[in-house]
Amino acid sequence: MRKYSLVIICLVTGFIKALPAFAQFRSDTANESGSKVMPYTLPDSLMLPNGKRISFQCLDTCANFYQLLRLPYNDIQQNNIFFLGIAEGVKLNDYLDLLFIKYLHSKTNIKNILIEYGESTAWLINQYLTSGNEKYLIHVVNGSKDYLHFFRQLYDYNNTLPQNQKIEYWGVDFERTKATKDMMQYMFVKTAHLPATLIPFINNMKEISSNDRTAYQFLKNSRKAFYKNEALLKNNLTNIDFEALKLVIENDARLDRMNKRNKRMYENFIKIDSPMPEGTKVFGLFGCTHTVLNNGIAFASKVNHSTVAAFRNKVLSFNVHYANTFSNYYGIKPINKSYIEFCFGYSKNNKEVQEQINKIKFSFSNLSNCPIKLIKVPDEKLFEPILRSSQYIIYATGQVPEE
Numbered sequence: 454m455r456k457y458s459l460v461i462i463c464l465v466t467g468f469i470k471a472l473p474a475f476a477q478f479r480s481d482t483a484n485e486s487g488s489k490v491m492p493y494t495l496p497d498s499l500m501l502p503n504g505k506r507i508s509f510q511c512l513d514t515c516a517n518f519y520q521l522l523r524l525p526y527n528d529i530q531q532n533n534i535f536f537l538g539i540a541e542g543v544k545l546n547d548y549l550d551l552l553f554i555k556y557l558h559s560k561t562n563i564k565n566i567l568i569e570y571g572e573s574t575a576w577l578i579n580q581y582l583t584s585g586n587e588k589y590l591i592h593v594v595n596g597s598k599d600y601l602h603f604f605r606q607l608y609d610y611n612n613t614l615p616q617n618q619k620i621e622y623w624g625v626d627f628e629r630t631k632a633t634k635d636m637m638q639y640m641f642v643k644t645a646h647l648p649a650t651l652i653p654f655i656n657n658m659k660e661i662s663s664n665d666r667t668a669y670q671f672l673k674n675s676r677k678a679f680y681k682n683e684a685l686l687k688n689n690l691t692n693i694d695f696e697a698l699k700l701v702i703e704n705d706a707r708l709d710r711m712n713k714r715n716k717r718m719y720e721n722f723i724k725i726d727s728p729m730p731e732g733t734k735v736f737g738l739f740g741c742t743h744t745v746l747n748n749g750i751a752f753a754s755k756v757n758h759s760t761v762a763a764f765r766n767k768v769l770s771f772n773v774h775y776a777n778t779f780s781n782y783y784g785i786k787p788i789n790k791s792y793i794e795f796c797f798g799y800s801k802n803n804k805e806v807q808e809q810i811n812k813i814k815f816s817f818s819n820l821s822n823c824p825i826k827l828i829k830v831p832d833e834k835l836f837e838p839i840l841r842s843s844q845y846i847i848y849a850t851g852q853v854p855e856e
Contacts (some may be wrong), residue, residue, distance in 0.1 A: 474501045498674070510827040525829070528844070529560055533763055533794040535736045536753045538744030538772040538843065545825070545849055547603035549773065550738050553619065555610060557736050564620050565724065567737030571628030572700040573636040573668075578604070578622040579693075580639065582611050589639065592631040625721040625752075627706040627714070633668040634661045636701065640694055647689050654678045654686075676702055700724065712750050715743060719755040732763060744770050770843035771827075825849050 500553040510523070537553055540547045557563040565721055568575060574593055581589040587601070594600040611620045637658040641647075647655065657678065661671050678703045679686070687695050703724075706717035726733070737744075745751040746768060748760070826848040830836045839846065 488755040522747045524556075524560075528769055528829075529557075531767065532769040533732060533734050533767045534753075534756055534769070535563070535734070536768065536770045537736070537738050537771060538741030538746040538753075539738065540773065540775060541740055543773075543775060544599050545775075546738070546773070547599050549825075549847065551603055551606055551610075551648070553738075553771075554607065554734060557734070558614075558618070558620070561734050562618055562836045563734045563736050564614075564618055565733060565735045566620060566622045567739075568622055568624055568733055569743065570624045571626055571632065571668075571704055572624040572697055572721075573622035573628050573633040573704070575622035576636050576694075576697045576701075577632055577639075582608055582620060582622075585643050592629070592635050617672060623725045624700075625706070625718045625725065627708055627717075628668040628701055628704055630661060630668045630671075633658070633701060635674070636697075637661060640690070640698065649683055650683055651682055651689065667708050670706075672704065673700055677746045711742065715750060715755060718743070718752045719759075722752075722756065723761070726761075726763075741772050744772060745842045746844075769845070771845040771847055773847045773849060775793050775849050 476728075535553070535557060537549060539549070554563075554566065568578075577589045577593050581587065581593075581604060590601060590604055594604065614620070637655075641655045641659060654675075658675065679699075686698065690698065700721070704717075704721060705837055706714060706721060709716070709717075710732065726735070739752065743752040746753055746757050748754050753768055753770055756764050759764060759765050828846045828848060830839050830844055830846060832840065
């Protein structure tokens with residue numbers, strides 16, 4: 454008999470009283486697969502110090518929780534782009550990433566995943582998901598055991614999916630040099646069958662310098678040779694490999710001022726999306742400075758205010774707020790208040806945003822048995838500062854990386 458991990462039910466004590474679920478949080482029973490899940494009550498409701506109530510859902514960390522997660526039906530059906538905004542280097546992120554991929558795939562067949570890396574990194578991940586060969590992940594995970602574990606879990610999940618629903622990654626950010634070099638090495642590992650006129654171009658692509666922080670200048674200098682050999686490359690590579698190579702060669706994104714970098718990410722996204730069927734839904738995991746909805750600078754903001762009808766006002770953003778949490782990004786360090794303010798307010802309205810976060814934080818002070826809380830920000834004036842950044846907050850506590 455199949456065993457299910459118990460779902461943590463958040464108990465509210467003292468002056469905080471649990472109430473029935475708000476109407477907008479009704480279970481999204483459409484597209485249910487028929488799999489048995491434990492009876493589940495959501496969300497609980499908290500009283501804020503100002504007398505307002507806010508609903509939340511307690512996220513358990515059991516393996517099959519994505520089968521129990523519920524988001525408002527309208528939020529899932531009426532939006533096409535879903536962003537999860539995180540602080541880099543936190544162990545919790547890999548759990549949340551897998552949770553959302555599985556959940557959104559189970560509800561809407563989302564299979565296109567955007568990442569804050571270049572297309573060369575996405576190509577390597579896709580090769581791994583197809584083959585299971587971890588050599589492709591060497592310069593993707595960069596020694597992170599947690600990130601490798603995430604991909605192993607994703608690989609196992611992907612193997613359960615029909616061919617036409619397999620997960621596919623897309624990179625919209627700047628190309629990382631080591632990942633680009635790996636892509637060239639593996640893509641052109643066998644050159645004997647290729648026309649002799651392609652060999653100089655291929656050898657040049659394999660020799661990409663590993664000393665540069667990004668591959669931008671190298672790829673820019675290689676465009677002329679690529680276009681000269683484009684027809685031969687198209688005839689001698691698989692369609693998937695050729696299109697990935699072209700995206701990498703033409704990628705103008707680079708480590709630059711944030712507004713320019715986000716603009717190029719948006720342009721890359723338009724390129725990627727153009728051949729997809731209209732209304733295709735996409736999920737993206739990005740640093741939270743890229744997932745702010747309404748500041749005109751962030752990647753998510755550019756998508757949300759796009760002139761493309763399929764994107765405009767069809768973006769749902771989840772930003773993670775961490776407490777007592779450490780990041781191992783550039784060395785283990787605490788995630789401090791200013792970083793969180795920067796992510797949510799993106800240098801605007803930081804004080805207002807932090808005040809709202811603190812109100813929510815106060816209400817959660819006695820809920821230690823609920824380590825991860827999903828909050829839909831109420832659509833009212835009181836929470837306007839947060840709504841400018843995201844419609845949902847994931848409030849996480851006590852996540853410290855292992856030594």
